[in-house]
Amino acid sequence: MNVKPPGRPRSDAARRAILDAAVALCVDGGYANVTMKAIAEAAGVGRQTVYRWWPTRGAVLSEALAEVGAAHGTPPPSGDPVADLRVFLDATFRLAHKAPVADILLGLTSDAFADEQLAATLRGYIAGRRALLAEVLERQGVDGWKVPVPTVVDLVFGAMWYRLMNQHGPVGPKLTQEVLVVVAALRQA
Numbered sequence: 001m002n003v004k005p006p007g008r009p010r011s012d013a014a015r016r017a018i019l020d021a022a023v024a025l026c027v028d029g030g031y032a033n034v035t036m037k038a039i040a041e042a043a044g045v046g047r048q049t050v051y052r053w054w055p056t057r058g059a060v061l062s063e064a065l066a067e068v069g070a071a072h073g074t075p076p077p078s079g080d081p082v083a084d085l086r087v088f089l090d091a092t093f094r095l096a097h098k099a100p101v102a103d104i105l106l107g108l109t110s111d112a113f114a115d116e117q118l119a120a121t122l123r124g125y126i127a128g129r130r131a132l133l134a135e136v137l138e139r140q141g142v143d144g145w146k147v148p149v150p151t152v153v154d155l156v157f158g159a160m161w162y163r164l165m166n167q168h169g170p171v172g173p174k175l176t177q178e179v180l181v182v183v184a185a186l187r188q189a
Contacts, residue, residue, distance in 0.1 A: 017043040019064045026100040031107025058111040058118040081139035089176040097171040144188045
């Protein structure tokens, strides 16, 4: 979420320091321990600077998460749509599993229940990730699915989110393998 404050223009160096500090704090102590005061102190800026640009820690961390997500798009088409899906899922699951992304995703989700602006921002981020997965799935053809592609997207990301939230199973290459079996079953022969 990029809030443009009135008055003085945002310093790119201060912005970068704030985003990096928020992520580092999340890695060190988890999402619950990230505060606006701690972000300002770690970034070496005044608290008013942080609040001028972001209203909450969720807003700061959602912008940091958006940058991470933007760096992880779809793989270029290889000619093998199943291999493309494997590459996308492996990268997505690897990213979602490691710190601080998992903590940020779960923390933002929790905070979003009480913050409609953050909820809208998070929905936008998730919609972008959903569109990328749909694009990779549609490389297998838009026809021939037993269920609509958006439902396949729900099933794939639903498995990832469920495991992240409940921590009952790993999010990684094994999940990719299992999801590929399910996706293949949802394609009509």
